[in-house]
Amino acid sequence: MEKEQLQHIQVKSDSFECSVTTDIAVFGYVEGSFKILLTKRTVGDFKNRWLLPGGAMEDKETLEDCAEKVLFALTGFKDIHFEQVRAYSALLRHPIKRVITICFYALVKPENHPLALKGDVEEIAWFDMDRIPENLGFDHGQLLRDAHTHMKDNLKDKLVVGELLPQKFTLAELQNLYETILGTRLDKRNFRKRILQMDLLENTNEKKIGVKGGPLLYRYKKKR
């Protein structure tokens, strides 16, 4: 008689409850090289493997809140822009218990965030994107690959650069960032045309001092 539990079980209270975590691919952009933040921790099955930073979602927080919390704990930085990548739920992705994770990515400037060992973190370090350690713990190798392609796509057609640049920046700085992240060389004139056509930046009419040529500074337009 109680065979009717197939739809809309959302409302039932006897349903299975599951640990939920977020894992974050924190990409770092350092003048010409592109990095990923990894940690090793002191406990658990993947003690000796590098991992994406991650943490459990708690009672009164959204996944985004959780990602923020984790990232703040590690880097001390707030108000970072996150993008959701996707959810992972393979049964054995965690060796001990059932855990699903939602992967996010963020873009930061490492120089702004001295790393500190906190909590059960034993080591934390930036790795060059083309020298990523093999065999990340859990399924984090997969998460990282997915986050990376997702991030590149977003960059190309949505100009999502997170907090990688100061509020006012030159087009050359922006182009540099693109080239580093995409790993390609771009034509200066075509790049400027393309970016300015998107109509997302505005000229501040200020010049950046201390650099030859006196480049103009741009900023993001206020959103309407």
Place this chain on the structure above:
Amino acid sequence: MEKEQLQHIQVKSDSFECSVTTDIAVFGYVEGSFKILLTKRTVGDFKNRWLLPGGAMEDKETLEDCAEKVLFALTGFKDIHFEQVRAYSALLRHPIKRVITICFYALVKPENHPLALKGDVEEIAWFDMDRIPENLGFDHGQLLRDAHTHMKDNLKDKLVVGELLPQKFTLAELQNLYETILGTRLDKRNFRKRILQMDLLENTNEKKIGVKGGPLLYRYKKKR
């Protein structure tokens, strides 16, 4: 002293556990019109609102398993192709308890799947995509919009058409499907060029009978 619970709480067992559901935007393609499957159920806060079909994830199943299970329960169809859209975790998205949901979409042919009322489903029906009821329950209006744009993107550059076509189909049938889903009219010659260039289809050298002109049948190439 126990302040160090910020990272890698995945391994802790005292962490918060959360109800997890999947909701599925099941899009239906019926010769020239494009539909979405919605249900009303007999219980709960959103008794009188239309909802995407959804259900709770259980102990020994992945999110994908769960989506399959739910869809099977509703339509009796198996081996449908799913695509993940994203996760939703707003604190008050469910009025009674904390529930996060992962949204998927699927593409089916309604004609293959007579609808039946099962479980706590009171009504189930296909709605024309341009006559969607207002005020879906929970945040399902949002999920549906997101799933729809996601699905159109996938269609355009990945040729993801799920199980909407028979194994062997004519290019006209495929074009028809595109036009219905994207809501635009396409040029026959350009369409054929574009599709065949993708190099995902192969000619079976059979002709479809019963239709004038004797169109060739195509099928998906074996994946390499």
Place this chain on the structure above:
DNA sequence: CCAAAAGTGTTACGATTACACCCATGT
């Protein structure tokens, strides 16, 4: 005043769009 970086326009190319007729088959 010299070196370094900023800034700017035009042409060439490839990709996409528009467009019309003949052929095969079912009735």
Place this chain on the structure above:
DNA sequence: ACATGGGTGTAATCGTAACACTTTTGG
């Protein structure tokens, strides 16, 4: 036989990519 839908190529257009010199500023 005729009506319906299948199948095919070319020219025009648009967006993207290639390319080099002058101007500004710091040292």
